[in-house]
Amino acid sequence: MSRTFWDFDTKVNRRSFLKGCAMVCAAMGLSDELVPKMAEAASKKKRPPTVWLHFQECTGCTESLLRASHPDVARLILDLISVDYHETLLAAAGTQAEELLTSTIEENKGKFICIVEGGIPTKDGGIYCKIGGKTALEIINEVAPKSAAVIAIGSCAAFGGIQAANPNPTGAKGVSDIINSVPIINCPGCPPNPIAFLGTVLHYLTFGRLPATDKLGRPLFAYGRRIHDHCERRPHFDDGRFVEEFGDCAHKNGYCLYKVGCKGPETFSHCPSVRFNDVGVWPVSVGHGCVGCTEPNFWDTMTPFYERLPGVPIPGDRGSISSSESFGKKVLGITGAAVALHALAGVGKKMVQKKDNKEE
Numbered sequence: 001m002s003r004t005f006w007d008f009d010t011k012v013n014r015r016s017f018l019k020g021c022a023m024v025c026a027a028m029g030l031s032d033e034l035v036p037k038m039a040e041a042a043s044k045k046k047r048p049p050t051v052w053l054h055f056q057e058c059t060g061c062t063e064s065l066l067r068a069s070h071p072d073v074a075r076l077i078l079d080l081i082s083v084d085y086h087e088t089l090l091a092a093a094g095t096q097a098e099e100l101l102t103s104t105i106e107e108n109k110g111k112f113i114c115i116v117e118g119g120i121p122t123k124d125g126g127i128y129c130k131i132g133g134k135t136a137l138e139i140i141n142e143v144a145p146k147s148a149a150v151i152a153i154g155s156c157a158a159f160g161g162i163q164a165a166n167p168n169p170t171g172a173k174g175v176s177d178i179i180n181s182v183p184i185i186n187c188p189g190c191p192p193n194p195i196a197f198l199g200t201v202l203h204y205l206t207f208g209r210l211p212a213t214d215k216l217g218r219p220l221f222a223y224g225r226r227i228h229d230h231c232e233r234r235p236h237f238d239d240g241r242f243v244e245e246f247g248d249c250a251h252k253n254g255y256c257l258y259k260v261g262c263k264g265p266e267t268f269s270h271c272p273s274v275r276f277n278d279v280g281v282w283p284v285s286v287g288h289g290c291v292g293c294t295e296p297n298f299w300d301t302m303t304p305f306y307e308r309l310p311g312v313p314i315p316g317d318r319g320s321i322s323s324s325e326s327f328g329k330k331v332l333g334i335t336g337a338a339v340a341l342h343a344l345a346g347v348g349k350k351m352v353q354k355k356d357n358k359e360e
Contacts, residue, residue, distance in 0.1 A: 048082065
């Protein structure tokens with residue numbers, strides 16, 4: 001059998017291993033008491049075989065897992081599973097690689113995890129993405145039904161990605177639009193946070209089942225809350241302190257980025273909690289608004305990226321949407337400017353909370 005990249009020096013040390021389990025346990029909202037159980041499940045010699053397929057994508061999801069800034073997370077993930085077939089990492093190529101895919105599927109029928117990265121073109125018989133003489137559509141229909149479960153990693157595999165953006169010339173779709181015979185879990189993001197993927201794998205190893213999901217098939221532990229609800233800039237939003245343009249004093253002071261296009265109020269992800277790259281940052285913390293990459297069709301629904309989302313009630317009267325301004329003028333007329341400004345902030349908070357409850 002051909003050797004893969006991960007046959008070489010890939011073992012994570014015990015300290016990092018337990019640290020990773022504890023980190024994922026916390027991200028999943030589980031008790032610390034489950035860390036030993038999770039570590040025990042993840043330490044089994046028999047690792048679940050995995051087939052990792054690439055279709056219409058940029059390989060950014062794999063790259064995000066392998067970045068040198070967080071090698072322990074990457075190695076922990078790939079220490080938990082046996083990556084028997086991964087088109088980017090395989091040393092084998094051509095016929096050898098295709099034979100490896102076939103043998104892995106047949107030897108582990110109903111037991112392997114199928115990880116899909118990239119959208120799947122369906123127009124004109126799927127001719128816009130072919131590997132080894134087969135279309136991506138043929139490959140997914142051949143491989144996925146024989147797996148125990150499918151993990152769609154990244155927005156392309158989950159929802160079609162940028163390929164599916166209007167006018168979607170190749171008819172690109174996500175895995176769940178094509179396969180319905182096996183459990184599928186979506187870990188969207190461009191790229192997704194590695195902790196979402198790691199937590200999904202660890203949950204599967206520990207409990208023998210995939211984690212609970214929302215209506216879009218996303219694990220609730222990672223996509224159960226809106227970014228806006230646990231963003232460190234939320235207090236500025238509630239108090240009406242906004243960045244008006246990049247580089248202004250408000251931007252330098254770390255105020256809310258909603259007015260310069262942040263899509264946090266409509267995006268579900270745990271980015272503010274787990275962050276990226278083991279260095280404690282995420283886009284909003286370094287001054288750029290969320291672009292909503294974990295939501296379906298975000299290339300169509302979240303653009304232009306630097307214009308504010310419509311329909312989001314905001315406190316204060318500086319640049320508020322029309323309904324808020326109108327309401328604010330009525331309040332000002334009754335109670336006086338100073339009192340009204342204070343009251344308006346409270347009204348704004350209730351409006352936001354009411355919208356939150358309605359959406360949840």
